[in-house]
Amino acid sequence: MSNIPAPNSNVTEFSVTELSGAIKRTMEDTYGRVRVRGELGRVSRPASGHIYLDLKDDRAVLAAVIWKGAAAKMAVRPEEGLEVIATGKITTFPGQSKYQLVIDNIEPAGEGALMALLAARKRQLESEGLFDPARKQLLPYMPRVIGVVTSPTGAVIRDILHRLSDRFPSHVLVWPVRVQGETSAQEVATAVRGFNAIDGGSGIPKPDLIIVARGGGSLEDLWGFNEEVVVRAVADSDIPVISAVGHETDTTLVDYAADVRAPTPTGAAEIAVPVQAELVAQMAQLVARLRAGLSRSTDRKKERLSGLTRALPHPDGLLALPRQRLDGQQVRLGAALDRFTTHKRSRLTTAEAKLSPSRLIHRFDNVRSNLDRLSRSLPSALGRNIQTHRRELGFRAQRLSPQTVNRNVKSGREQLVAFQRRNDLAAERLIGNRRDRANQVSKLLESYSYQRVLDRGFALVMDESAKPIRSSKGVAKGAGLTIQFAGDDRLAAIANGDAIPAMNKRSSAKPQKKQPKAAQTSLFDE
Structure with missing residues (x-):
């Protein structure tokens, strides 16, 4: 029987859109705003800025x-595994026939969840x-320039500026950020990297010091300074960072990563700069000490100089002897000048007579006569020199004539042939002497060879590694031996103190008939 209603049935007919809209209104009217407790599962942040996540417990999952x-106003950044209480309204998404929770606020399910997450992140x-x-x-x-990362509208920046102006006026650069909410962590990290x-x-001058500051608040309010992105930015900073987040009892992960932690923002300003008045007083004290030290040093030098002066003799006593020597030299100088002038005058007179x-x-006449004589003898001398060189040149030309060269070449060839003949004879005599000596050494070596000893009736006994055995001591029973005679080798073994002969190793003849054991004797019997 068919269950399809007849065309004239009174069951209401809906379109898909109408039915989806009716379900949506029913869900929203029935539940309105709800608070749901659960663990955050999948957390997705697309480029649109929305956050899609799942709320779950041990038996169900709710899309949200x-x-x-x-998201920009939330103090707690949703993270997977965090137990939270989400506040929002239930609605449906007709495009996928699913319902979801539109969240407008998230708070941790007690401080225990946040503390557990904080401890895990700190360990990591x-x-x-x-x-x-x-x-x-x-x-x-x-520091000449101080960079401050904080909210520009809060009391923190005013406290810092006021404290800096009281202690040591400095150039301050403020990078405005949100210190609470979803985007606060990213803004603080961007500010630190920007400085x-x-x-x-x-x-814009580069800061010598950075202060990251925020006022006090709950754990959720300060949660942005526990985010990993902020901690890494502070730890990677090349500029020293002072962390001044919250009150003295508040501790965030930024405090561990910063170079110095201040209890309060005002304390950060006190740590950042010294007190100008104290510096001025200290400088004045140092200047006074320097002046006093210089005065004492000058007084000591004066006293020492006075003492050394008293030890010196009177200037007249020091100068009396040099003055006397100077007077004597002055008298001698006048007489010496007179003698020197007289000597020079006499030499000048002598030179004048010569000139x-x-x-x-x-x-001049003597020089001219010598020159005339030399000019007259020059042609004959040149002629004699030319004749001498011409005779020497002719003699050299005769030595280099073809007949003379041929005679020298022939004589050299004959000398070379004679030298070669003598060299061949000497080589033959040397080779003959070396051959005779080699024959003598070979005969002597052959006479000393152990083969000649074997030819006289002796035998050589060797062990399995072909090493000669010089004594029967140390030869184990059953060991294999090789006995070498003059003509061939035989193998033997030691049994009960006797040597057992074996087949001839070199000869292919049949082995001899084994003798009775009683007739065997040991080769090593002494």
């Missing part, structure tokens, strides 16, 4: 979505060495 606007980052004290940097003593990326080329015109004319 957080729209972009609500600590195992990577991000909290290692060896990574921490020293703070500059007097490190400043190169000073754009006119008279008559002496110069006489010397």
Whole structure:
């Protein structure tokens, strides 16, 4: 029987859209806003900024979505495995015939869940060495530029600026960020990396120190500073970082990664810079000490100089002897100048006499006569020199004539043939002498060979490794032996102290008939 209603049945007919809309209204009217407790399962963050996740317990799974606007305002960042209480409204998604929870607020299901997540994250980052004290940097003593990462509208920045102006006025750069909410962690990490990326080329000075600050609050309010992205940015900073998040009792993971932790934002300003008035007073004290030290040193030097001065003799006593020597030298100098002038004058007179015109004319005539004589003898001398060189050249030409060269070549060839003949004879005599000596040595070696001993009736006994046996001691029973005679080798074995002969190793003849054991004798019987 068919269950399909007749065309005139009174069952209401819906379209797909109408039925989906009716279910949607029913769900929303029935439940309205709800609070659901569960564990976060799959958490997806697409580029749209919305967050899609699952709420689950041990028997069911509820799909949920957080729209972009609500996600930016949340203090707790949804993470897989976190137990939370989600507040929102139930609705349906007709496109996939499924229902879901639209979440507008998430809070941890008690501080125990957040603390467990915080402890697990701390162990993970600590195992990577991000909290290692060896990574921490020293703070500059007097930073010229201080970068502050905080909210520009809160009381924190005013406290920091006020404290800095009281202690040591400095150039402060503020990077405004949200210190609470979904995007706070990413904004703080971007600010820290941004300060490190400043190169000073754009006119903005690079900070010498960074302060990451926020006021106090609950664990959920400070959760952004426990995010992994913030911790890694602070740990990787090349600029020293002071963490000033919350009150003195509040501790976040940024405090472990920072180079120095301050109890409060005001305490961070006190750590960052010294007190200017104290520095001025200290400088004044050091200047006073320096002046006093210089004065004492000068006084001591004066006293020492006075003492040394008293030990010196009177200047007149020091200068009396040199003055006397100077007077004596002055007297001697006058007389010496007179003698020197007289000597030079006499030498000048002598030279003047030698340079008279008559002496110069006489010397010029002598030089001219010598020159005339040499000019007259020059042609004959040149002729004699030319004849001498011509005779020497003719003699050399006769020595280099073809007949002379041929005679020298023939004589050299005859000498070479004679030398070669003598060399051949000497080589033959040397080879003959070496051959005779080699024959003598060969005969001598053959006479010393053990083969000649075997020819005289002796035998050589060797063990299995072909080593000669010199004594019967140490030869084990049953050991194989090789006995070498003059003509062949035989094998033997030791049994009960006797040597048992074996087949001839070299000869192919049949083995001899074995003798009775009683007739065998040991080769090693002594």
